Amino acid sequence: MNDERAVVGERRWVNAVFGLMAWVLGLIFFFPVFWMVLNSFKTEADANTSPKLFFDPTLDRYRDVTESAGGVLSFSQAFTNSAVIVLVSTLIVLALAIPAAYALAIRPVHKWRDVLFFFISTKFLPVVASILPLWILARNFGLLNTRTVLVILYTGMNLPLAVWMLRSFFQEIPRELIEAAEIDGANLRGQLTSIILPMAAPGIAATALLCVVFAWNEFFYAVQLNPVSGSTVPIWVTSNVSTRGDFLAKLSAASVLACLPVVIAGWLAQKRMIRGLAMGAIK
Amino acid sequence: MTTVTYDAATRIYPGTDTPAVDRLDLEIGDGELLVLVGPSGSGKSTALRMLAGLEPLDAGAIRIGERDVSDVRPRDRDIAMVFQNYALYPQLSVADNMGFALKQQGVPKAERAERVRETARILDLTPYLDRKPKHLSGGQRQRVAMGRAIVRRPAVYLMDEPLSNLDAKLRVQTRTEVVEMQDRLGVTTVYVTHDQVEAMTMGDRVAVLKDGVLQQCAAPSELYHRPVNLFVAGFIGSPAMNQILVDNRRPLQVADCEVELDGPADVRLDGGEGTLTLGLRPEALRVGDGPLRARIRTVEDLGSEVFVHVALEHRGANLALVSKMPAPFTGRAGDDVGLQIVGTTYLFADDGSALGSGTGRLQAGEPSSAGRSQ
Numbered sequence A: 001m002n003d004e005r006a007v008v009g010e011r012r013w014v015n016a017v018f019g020l021m022a023w024v025l026g027l028i029f030f031f032p033v034f035w036m037v038l039n040s041f042k043t044e045a046d047a048n049t050s051p052k053l054f055f056d057p058t059l060d061r062y063r064d065v066t067e068s069a070g071g072v073l074s075f076s077q078a079f080t081n082s083a084v085i086v087l088v089s090t091l092i093v094l095a096l097a098i099p100a101a102y103a104l105a106i107r108p109v110h111k112w113r114d115v116l117f118f119f120i121s122t123k124f125l126p127v128v129a130s131i132l133p134l135w136i137l138a139r140n141f142g143l144l145n146t147r148t149v150l151v152i153l154y155t156g157m158n159l160p161l162a163v164w165m166l167r168s169f170f171q172e173i174p175r176e177l178i179e180a181a182e183i184d185g186a187n188l189r190g191q192l193t194s195i196i197l198p199m200a201a202p203g204i205a206a207t208a209l210l211c212v213v214f215a216w217n218e219f220f221y222a223v224q225l226n227p228v229s230g231s232t233v234p235i236w237v238t239s240n241v242s243t244r245g246d247f248l249a250k251l252s253a254a255s256v257l258a259c260l261p262v263v264i265a266g267w268l269a270q271k272r273m274i275r276g277l278a279m280g281a282i283k
Numbered sequence B: 001m002t003t004v005t006y007d008a009a010t011r012i013y014p015g016t017d018t019p020a021v022d023r024l025d026l027e028i029g030d031g032e033l034l035v036l037v038g039p040s041g042s043g044k045s046t047a048l049r050m051l052a053g054l055e056p057l058d059a060g061a062i063r064i065g066e067r068d069v070s071d072v073r074p075r076d077r078d079i080a081m082v083f084q085n086y087a088l089y090p091q092l093s094v095a096d097n098m099g100f101a102l103k104q105q106g107v108p109k110a111e112r113a114e115r116v117r118e119t120a121r122i123l124d125l126t127p128y129l130d131r132k133p134k135h136l137s138g139g140q141r142q143r144v145a146m147g148r149a150i151v152r153r154p155a156v157y158l159m160d161e162p163l164s165n166l167d168a169k170l171r172v173q174t175r176t177e178v179v180e181m182q183d184r185l186g187v188t189t190v191y192v193t194h195d196q197v198e199a200m201t202m203g204d205r206v207a208v209l210k211d212g213v214l215q216q217c218a219a220p221s222e223l224y225h226r227p228v229n230l231f232v233a234g235f236i237g238s239p240a241m242n243q244i245l246v247d248n249r250r251p252l253q254v255a256d257c258e259v260e261l262d263g264p265a266d267v268r269l270d271g272g273e274g275t276l277t278l279g280l281r282p283e284a285l286r287v288g289d290g291p292l293r294a295r296i297r298t299v300e301d302l303g304s305e306v307f308v309h310v311a312l313e314h315r316g317a318n319l320a321l322v323s324k325m326p327a328p329f330t331g332r333a334g335d336d337v338g339l340q341i342v343g344t345t346y347l348f349a350d351d352g353s354a355l356g357s358g359t360g361r362l363q364a365g366e367p368s369s370a371g372r373s374q
Helices: A002-040 A044-048 A060-066 A075-105 A112-121 A127-140 A147-172 A175-183 A188-199 A201-217 A220-225 A233-238 A248-268 A270-279 B044-052 B094-105 B109-122 B138-150 B168-185 B196-202 B220-225 B230-235
Strands: B004-011 B021-028 B033-037 B059-064 B079-082 B156-160 B188-193 B205-210 B213-218 B242-247 B252-254 B257-261 B275-280 B285-288 B292-301 B305-314 B317-326 B336-341 B344-348 B354-364
Touching (some): A002 A248, A044 A248, A060 A075, A075 A112, A075 A188, A075 A233, A112 A147, A147 A201, A175 A188, A175 B079, A201 A248, B021 B044, B021 B213, B033 B044, B044 B059, B044 B079, B044 B156, B094 B109, B094 B138, B109 B138, B168 B196, B205 B220, B205 B230, B213 B220, B213 B230, B230 B275, B230 B344, B242 B252, B242 B317, B252 B275, B257 B344, B285 B317, B305 B336, B336 B354
Parallel strands (some): B033 B188
Antiparallel strands (some): B004 B059, B205 B213, B252 B257, B275 B344, B285 B336, B305 B317
16 A cells, blocks of 8 residues: 555656656747747847847837838748648648548558558658759759749658558548448448548648648748749748848748748647647657 | 348458358348357358458359349448448438438438438437437447448348447347347348357347358257257357267267267267267256266356356366256255256267267266276
């Protein structure tokens, strides 16, 4: 009895230590973000002097970064570009990944393991190694500085991940349900629309969100293949770096704006996404 | 008029050599409730899934009525299936679950609703029509699964252990309901279970499978009283039939007793080689007065009847037997008792096939001639 109590007491103590560590780590990770948000409300002078917690907050930096100046990539243009590229590529990814995942999870094709490995093997190559051929191809097809090239690349970039994730979600669907639907007379479309997709909805949402996040944040392809007119938000953020004068507060404000959509989407989808991730591919 | 015919139907799972279902021949009559029973791995579920179209046939054919459905898709076979875990669509309400198949068939909405309402009324599901499956109890889910099959009015019902997720009391109650329902609807039904009590109580006929091979298909009482082999004899009946290994010669010898058997003519005891198995149902073994000496190991008093487990020495090894005695029974564990045969005695050959049966009686043997008769 006493032993048991001692064990329980010890466990509680260990849990408390782990809990504290988790909080400390969380704060360490969060601190730069917090500092960025603080900086975005400061004047350049305040931002560039010794760290200050108390200052007169101002929205001027946000005004600075969102005002469009002639010849420079504007905030609204970059956001429109990003939104279009991200949404279109994610939709294409889902349209391709759902049938692929079905073929791998529910009605496994011949040598499905090899197929699955092939999908993920496309992620092994360092991005840098592929950029030259990609650039040449893009130039030959006249796609440099277009949204199209990024839509294509982001689709290719996210597709393996989406197939893997959706496959695991589809596998979670009890086989009997699909068989029951089959016996009940549902054809493939009926099975998909009335059983598989509704049941995998949280997983599809989580997959879509990850694709959106990865595409939204992508910088390397964007800066190499599309640095001018069709440019995306990450490029716009860096455009606030200047060689003359202070830019830390401005850059912070731009970064906050760039993060906001992803943070909001993540917060909205939080519950589903965590369930999706816990149950899905990345476990 | 819907019959189901398995014609040498065979299924070999990829990557295995032995068939899961091996040349199954079975005729199921119109309106009949046929139970497929067997231990796990016997191929009973596979046989059902072959009829459903969920498993392809590697050889043979399956016919529903006159139509060969071997290569027909499940949705075109006009069957309804009840799954062990019910397989209710979790995101649909009870009404939508039951109406799902009708909707796929393009039945108009009004008729659909009417048929669902009617079926729900029969199954006492009316108050739950708007609920989702997760808000139902196990028994209610089971009824929804039944309702989903009933509402379709298919040619054949397939049931894959539909009661095994219910608790014992509910299972017995539902068993009766399913039989009544099937009788009323008169729809040909194939029912899979591993529970021999369920099989015996529900089936018009029972097909016993082992290792993918059909052992015997007969009415329950025939299976019980005239098993074709040792496997069927041992599988059907609870507690299981007592099996005693004896030498293949007359008189049959159990410990130091002789078994007098007024057996039918086809019981051949050719003497000499091999052994036979003597089978005794627990109710054919009386504990009390008798020439065969044994000791009581345990007494299981069920109230209406008593299972008495006894042990004795036979052929140099310990032999455990069980007897079903009427209550009250006064013996206790450790008591020395005498055993007598009071019913049918079965004989099985070396390979397990039944040789015949007759009324047996134990007689004290000559001590000098024990195990050495001429």
